[in-house]
Amino acid sequence: xxxxxxxxxxxxxxxxxxxxxxxxxxxxxxxxxxxxxxxxxxxxxxxxxxxxxxxxxxxxxxxxxxxxxxxxxxxxxxxxxxxxxxxxxxxxxxxxxxxxxxxxxxxxxxxxxxxxxxxxxxxxxxxxxxxxxxxxxxxxxxxxxxxxxxxxxxxxxxxxxxxxxxxxxxxxxxxxxxxxxxxxxxxxxxxxxxxxxxxxxxxxxxxxxxxxxxxxxxxxxxxxxxxxxxxxxxxxxxxxxxxxxxxxxxxxxxxxxxxxxxx
Amino acid sequence: xxxxxxxxxxxxxxxxxxxxxxxxxxxxxxxxxxxxxxxxxxxxxxxxxxxxxxxxxxxxxxxxxxxxxxxxxxxxxxxxxxxxxxxxxxxxxxxxxxxxxxxxxxxxxxxxxxxxxxxxxxxxxxxxxxxxxxxxxxxxxxxxxxxxxxxxxxxxxxxxxxxxxxxxxxxxxxxxxxxxxxxxxxxxxxxxxxxxxxxxxxxxxxxxxxxxxxxxxxxxxxxxxxxxxxxxxxxxxxxxxxxxxxxxxxxxxxxxxxxxxxxxxxxxxxxxxxx
Numbered sequence: 001x002x003x004x005x006x007x008x009x010x011x012x013x014x015x016x017x018x019x020x021x022x023x024x025x026x027x028x029x030x031x032x033x034x035x036x037x038x039x040x041x042x043x044x045x046x047x048x049x050x051x052x053x054x055x056x057x058x059x060x061x062x063x064x065x066x067x068x069x070x071x072x073x074x075x076x077x078x079x080x081x082x083x084x085x086x087x088x089x090x091x092x093x094x095x096x097x098x099x100x101x102x103x104x105x106x107x108x109x110x111x112x113x114x115x116x117x118x119x120x121x122x123x124x125x126x127x128x129x130x131x132x133x134x135x136x137x138x139x140x141x142x143x144x145x146x147x148x149x150x151x152x153x154x155x156x157x158x159x160x161x162x163x164x165x166x167x168x169x170x171x172x173x174x175x176x177x178x179x180x181x182x183x184x185x186x187x188x189x190x191x192x193x194x195x196x197x198x199x200x201x202x203x204x205x206x207x208x209x210x211x212x213x214x215x216x217x218x219x220x221x222x223x224x225x226x227x228x229x230x231x232x233x234x235x236x237x238x239x240x241x242x243x244x245x246x247x248x249x250x251x252x253x254x255x256x257x258x259x260x261x262x263x
Numbered sequence: 264x265x266x267x268x269x270x271x272x273x274x275x276x277x278x279x280x281x282x283x284x285x286x287x288x289x290x291x292x293x294x295x296x297x298x299x300x301x302x303x304x305x306x307x308x309x310x311x312x313x314x315x316x317x318x319x320x321x322x323x324x325x326x327x328x329x330x331x332x333x334x335x336x337x338x339x340x341x342x343x344x345x346x347x348x349x350x351x352x353x354x355x356x357x358x359x360x361x362x363x364x365x366x367x368x369x370x371x372x373x374x375x376x377x378x379x380x381x382x383x384x385x386x387x388x389x390x391x392x393x394x395x396x397x398x399x400x401x402x403x404x405x406x407x408x409x410x411x412x413x414x415x416x417x418x419x420x421x422x423x424x425x426x427x428x429x430x431x432x433x434x435x436x437x438x439x440x441x442x443x444x445x446x447x448x449x450x451x452x453x454x455x456x457x458x459x460x461x462x463x464x465x466x467x468x469x470x471x472x473x474x475x476x477x478x479x480x481x482x483x484x485x486x487x488x489x490x491x492x493x494x495x496x497x498x499x500x501x502x503x504x505x506x507x508x509x510x511x512x513x514x515x516x517x518x519x520x521x522x523x524x525x526x527x528x529x530x531x532x533x534x535x536x537x538x
Contacts, residue, residue, distance in 0.1 A: 007344050011356075014341055017412065018363045021374030024384070025366070028377065038382075077273055084270020097270065100277050103285070108473030108517060110490050111510050114497055115284035118507070122287055138280040141273065201369060201476060206497065219369045223480055227373055235370050242365050246358070 029232035046233040053230050056218065060234065063198060063214040070136035071193040078144025079186050083178065085145070086152040101142045112139060113206035120207065128209030135207040136197045143196065144189035151185030291507035307508035316492070323489040326403070327472035330410040334418040334467050335460065337411070342422035357423060360416050372409050372480050379405060401483035409477040417466040425459030426452070461524050469517055489513055
């Protein structure tokens with residue numbers, strides 16, 4: 001009993017440690033004062049201001065646009081790349097590609113960021129939407145490949161061969177047999193890419209351009225003068241939306257699982 | 264079916280956006296531009312040997328190591344407690360540790376200013392207890408706290424996923440053979456969880472040693488870690504040659520650190536890794 005109590009207390013303290021800043025953020029999004037530290041009463045004005053603050057809305061627009069585009073493109077390129085790497089017979093070439101693919105995962109973000117910045121400068125690309133999108137795609141693809149490859153290895157390798165023996169063209173076999181087999185890997189790869197992109201700060205910070213920023217950069221540049229409580233309101237909203245989505249998915253999963261439990 | 268042709272577009276992408284940029288950084292690191300002409304030199308690397316810069320490197324490594332050790336000590340019990348729960352409760356509990364990461368990490372770090380500040384919530388409780396308010400911000404402790412806070416889930420997740428997969432019959436066998444709880448932990452559970460610990464260490468140490476955001480927010484404008492030094496050279500000073508040299512030095516340090524940890528892993532596991 002005592003052991004159990006200690007365990008529960010420990011978990012409670014750890015969760016409090018992780019959630020304390022989030023609770024503070026949510027509370028201060030209802031605070032009727034600009035400065036942090038003083039509480040002046042309840043208000044919803046930051047939530048109202050959110051829909052008229054063009055700086056923050058622009059940053060939100062670019063954050064979501066970049067996240068959607070980079071996760072879609074990196075999922076397509078990454079899935080085909082994974083299928084290609086899986087089909088490689090030459091061990092040396094395969095290992096080289098795999099190790100190079102690991103580089104952006106293993107390298108610190110800041111090194112990836114400055115190396116891409118150097119490249120764009122070298123190519124004389126103007127920093128802005130294009131550089132931001134290209135850099136996001138570059139750091140997302142490796143994660144897609146790393147989540148698709150294990151699914152390909154699990155797949156029975158005679159499946160596509162059987163399909164082709166039965167008269168399917170290679171492309172038809174790919175579309176009807178291989179892709180459905182590895183779908184879970186593709187979906188989780190796309191989700192990882194989306195999350196990484198929406199949350200990225202370091203790589204975006206070095207490859208942003210005039211007028212094109214994302215939420216993380218807006219928050220960072222605000223931090224010096226004090227963060228506009230509108231940002232708190234926005235994050236609270238995003239957090240609550242994600243939480244509700246999660247609960248809905250969980251409920252749905254339980255419903256799907258229940259018939260099995262009865263049996 | 265010639266499946267490998269599907270990887271050709273990505274191979275081109277790899278070459279342009281991963282290989283070429285790193286070569287460019289390497290080139291920048293070993294050259295200087297003087298009056299429009301480029302000459303090869305090791306001057307940039309030698310400049311880093313200045314005691315001030317070595318100090319910055321030392322503090323970064325020290326802070327990252329401290330962060331790794333603290334997250335391991337705090338995170339291992341969490342992973343163990345969750346892994347011992349009923350499977351139906353495990354997912355919910357692990358989600359509780361993942362959900363905080365959905366909120367922008369800059370904002371969460373910034374919120375610590377409200378908690379730790381002079382008129383902050385923690386000092387409010389300290390004064391309620393009758394003590395003098397403490398200076399909790401803009402020092403090593405604040406940066407360390409910020410790092411532990413941000414990277415703790417990265418330690419918990421891999422340790423949990425390894426512990427959850429341990430075959431319970433191994434522990435039962437140890438019990439049947441007369442091992443006590445302490446022996447079961449040191450002889451069975453801990454050795455089996457080494458791969459998770461290694462993943463956790465790399466996932467915490469690497470971002471910790473290269474961060475420049477946490478140190479800027481919680482350490483104040485003057486606080487210098489190696490990440491801040493790189494940011495400063497590239498974005499404010501404009502000395503890309505020196506900035507590249509520092510990036511290369513940091514990369515080498517991280518590769519060495521990872522090679523050491525993976526060696527440790529392969530000895531225990533007997534599996535062949537990247538190194």
